[in-house]
Amino acid sequence: MAEVSLADTRKVFGTHTVIPELSLSVPDGSFTVLVGPSGCGKSTLLRMIAGLETTSGGRIEIGGRDVTAVTPSQRGIAMVFQSYALYPHMSVRDNISFGLRLARRPAAEIDGKVRRAAEILQLEPYLDRKPAALSGGQRQRVAIGRAIVRDPGVFLFDEPLSNLDAALRGQMRIELLDLHRRLGSTMIYVTHDQVEAMTMADKIVVMNAGRIEQAGSPLDVFDRPQSPFVAGFIGSPRINFFKGGIAESRGGDMVAVRPEHLRIVETGGRWRGRIRLLEQLGTDTLVHVTLTDGDEIVIRAPRMGPELQDAQVAIDCDDRHFHVFCDGQRVD
Amino acid sequence: MHSSRLRGYGLYILPTFLVLATITIVPLFVTFTVSLFLIDVTSGLPPVWQGFYNYVSLLSDSRFLNSLVVTAELIFIPVALQLLFGLALAICLRERLAGTRWMRILFLLPAVIPPAVSGLVWKLFVIPGAGGLAWLSGLLGIDLDIDLLSMPATALATVVVASTWVGTPFVALILLSGIETIGKDQYESATLDGATWWQTHRYISIPTLAPIIRTVVVFRILEALAIFPIIFVLTGGGPAGATEPVNFYAYVTGFDYLQIDYAASMIVLFFLAMMAFCSPFLVQIARSAEGGAR
Ligand SMILES: Nc1ncnc2c1ncn2[C@@H]1O[C@H](COP(=O)(O)OP(=O)(O)OP(=O)(O)O)[C@@H](O)[C@H]1O
Ligand SMILES: [Mg+2]
Numbered sequence: 001m002a003e004v005s006l007a008d009t010r011k012v013f014g015t016h017t018v019i020p021e022l023s024l025s026v027p028d029g030s031f032t033v034l035v036g037p038s039g040c041g042k043s044t045l046l047r048m049i050a051g052l053e054t055t056s057g058g059r060i061e062i063g064g065r066d067v068t069a070v071t072p073s074q075r076g077i078a079m080v081f082q083s084y085a086l087y088p089h090m091s092v093r094d095n096i097s098f099g100l101r102l103a104r105r106p107a108a109e110i111d112g113k114v115r116r117a118a119e120i121l122q123l124e125p126y127l128d129r130k131p132a133a134l135s136g137g138q139r140q141r142v143a144i145g146r147a148i149v150r151d152p153g154v155f156l157f158d159e160p161l162s163n164l165d166a167a168l169r170g171q172m173r174i175e176l177l178d179l180h181r182r183l184g185s186t187m188i189y190v191t192h193d194q195v196e197a198m199t200m201a202d203k204i205v206v207m208n209a210g211r212i213e214q215a216g217s218p219l220d221v222f223d224r225p226q227s228p229f230v231a232g233f234i235g236s237p238r239i240n241f242f243k244g245g246i247a248e249s250r251g252g253d254m255v256a257v258r259p260e261h262l263r264i265v266e267t268g269g270r271w272r273g274r275i276r277l278l279e280q281l282g283t284d285t286l287v288h289v290t291l292t293d294g295d296e297i298v299i300r301a302p303r304m305g306p307e308l309q310d311a312q313v314a315i316d317c318d319d320r321h322f323h324v325f326c327d328g329q330r331v332d
Numbered sequence: 333m334h335s336s337r338l339r340g341y342g343l344y345i346l347p348t349f350l351v352l353a354t355i356t357i358v359p360l361f362v363t364f365t366v367s368l369f370l371i372d373v374t375s376g377l378p379p380v381w382q383g384f385y386n387y388v389s390l391l392s393d394s395r396f397l398n399s400l401v402v403t404a405e406l407i408f409i410p411v412a413l414q415l416l417f418g419l420a421l422a423i424c425l426r427e428r429l430a431g432t433r434w435m436r437i438l439f440l441l442p443a444v445i446p447p448a449v450s451g452l453v454w455k456l457f458v459i460p461g462a463g464g465l466a467w468l469s470g471l472l473g474i475d476l477d478i479d480l481l482s483m484p485a486t487a488l489a490t491v492v493v494a495s496t497w498v499g500t501p502f503v504a505l506i507l508l509s510g511i512e513t514i515g516k517d518q519y520e521s522a523t524l525d526g527a528t529w530w531q532t533h534r535y536i537s538i539p540t541l542a543p544i545i546r547t548v549v550v551f552r553i554l555e556a557l558a559i560f561p562i563i564f565v566l567t568g569g570g571p572a573g574a575t576e577p578v579n580f581y582a583y584v585t586g587f588d589y590l591q592i593d594y595a596a597s598m599i600v601l602f603f604l605a606m607m608a609f610c611s612p613f614l615v616q617i618a619r620s621a622e623g624g625a626r
Contacts, residue, residue, distance in 0.1 A: 052520050072524045079520075083517045085515060087539075099524075
């Protein structure tokens with residue numbers, strides 16, 4: 001159990017500044033997801049918390065203790081890597097107990113911890129196998145088991161599910177949330193998949209180019225994006241942006257509306273356009289429309305037939321669904 | 333079906349098989365035949381059948397027995413040292429310690445220099461009073477004016493050093509390519525688990541490299557006798573046979589003393605001993621290669 005706080009943390013590789021200056025507080029017991037586009041510094045930040053990268057400036061505290069200069073193994077953290085990082089020549093049991101054996105814990109304690117982790121992760125039947133004889137999902141569980149036996153205050157995950165197929169990813173997502181509820185430890189989870197971020201987090205941290213764009217609960221970030229970047233990054237399909245008169249009339253230079261808040265209407269409407277493409281999702285239909293001014297927008301509408309292809313339509317939305325931005329900041 | 337498939341494979345293998353047979357099996361067979369006859373090349377008399385007489389004599393030939401001991405020393409000590417240094421260098425190169433980037437190229441040098449030249453280099457290096465060694469020890473303020481090659485123990489040590497020097501780069505490069513297949517994450521994960529530098533290599537690098545180490549050792553053992561030119565140049569087998577391995581004794585017997593049949597019997601015995609020693613390893617390597625392919 002531990003909170004993590006970063007104060008003015010910086011990271012520079014040579015002359016390349018990856019994280020200019022970043023402060024973040026991760027509450028004790030939270031499931032915090034760091035999300036952002038590729039190369040924005042998520043892994044670097046996580047590795048700094050783990051102690052695998054040195055910090056170029058600032059402080060890192062875990063559980064109230066300044067760990068900026070503490071070696072990785074003494075920070076009270078455990079990390080699960082995207083590649084699983086299992087040792088191929090060791091059995092599952094030996095992989096899980098590696099750290100405990102290095103620390104020369106008593107055999108009974110090691111055995112008990114391995115058994116508990118194996119039970120939580122349903123790995124009992126595989127304890128004597130080598131990693132090569134496991135499926136991707138099972139390997140992932142072994143990697144998590146290796147973290148569990150360390151009883152860390154903080155679990156760090158770096159894109160742990162990205163090597164799994166979609167179905168397994170969905171299942172492991174739920175298992176990880178179960179694990180979080182069961183252990184109650186702080187978890188920091190890195191992903192570039194905003195669906196993973198939305199579904200798993202109790203706190204989302206949206207990063208862009210080494211900076212925090214916005215941090216908050218998933219719904220808060222979704223409902224009140226603080227910048228066009230966050231609005232565009234969170235939510236699928238992507239939010240629609242409008243510039244020009246409609247933005248100026250609301251006191252900004254840009255407005256955004258989510259696809260599900262746009263409606264196709266019989267009469268009136270703010271915009272007019274031609275249906276370019278219909279994507280059928282089953283329950284809903286994604287309607288791609290080319291507006292008269294040439295902009296492309298997406299509408300998430302209740303299911304509608306393919307006969308509407310190329311039809312001229314009018315589009316509207318309620319005032320309350322506009323997100324207004326001025327100079328890259330939200331205006332209310 | 334099965335046999336026709338075998339026949340198909342056989343056809344592909346045949347050319348290779350014929351070439352291998354010509355360059356290995358036929359000479360062996362000829363050597364063995366020669367060893368069973370008394371052949372006097374100086375008199376021009378026809379060969380006389382003498383059966384296994386040569387082999388019986390070998391067993392009481394103290395120079396031969398000594399050469400067996402020297403052979404064992406010249407195989408196992410350098411190979412053990414090559415493995416030790418090779419592993420250490422591979423690990424240093426992997427960790428990109430300062431200045432090691434060059435080493436990859438420098439390293440290949442001893443491996444590509446012809447062994448006879450290596451022998452010469454070392455001979456010049458240890459020349460008393462004038463060589464590089466004398467110069468180095470002079471720098472340290474020691475007046476080293478002894479001929480290392482004139483005393484049995486130091487002569488053997490010099491050959492061991494030269495042979496280690498020749499073989500280490502190969503071992504290091506093979507182990508380096510093996511060690512580079514180990515993911516960075518594995519080392520980092522071990523670091524998080526509290527492993528020290530030594531423990532990460534003891535429990536991760538070395539076990540992962542074990543199959544490669546086994547293969548390399550067998551090949552180095554088989555290759556160790558290729559130091560023949562080094563001995564030829566450096567010590568000529570002396571002093572008093574201290575650095576004379578079996579193949580060198582056989583060479584001297586055959587080409588200096590012109591006792592071709594006796595030399596042949598040494599080679600045959602030595603071949604059998606090497607095969608007996610190495611074949612379990614070779615079988616194991618072949619097995620694991622088969623297992624890996626499956
Ligand atoms: N060891 C390093 N040396 C120099 N630059 C580095 C190093 N590690 C990372 N970087 C740079 O830092 C930036 C952030 O990298 P990082 O791996 O943290 O991105 P990320 O957000 O995890 O991306 P992804 O989603 O692709 O994993 C990148 O521009 C990368 O090139
Ligand atoms: Mg990353």
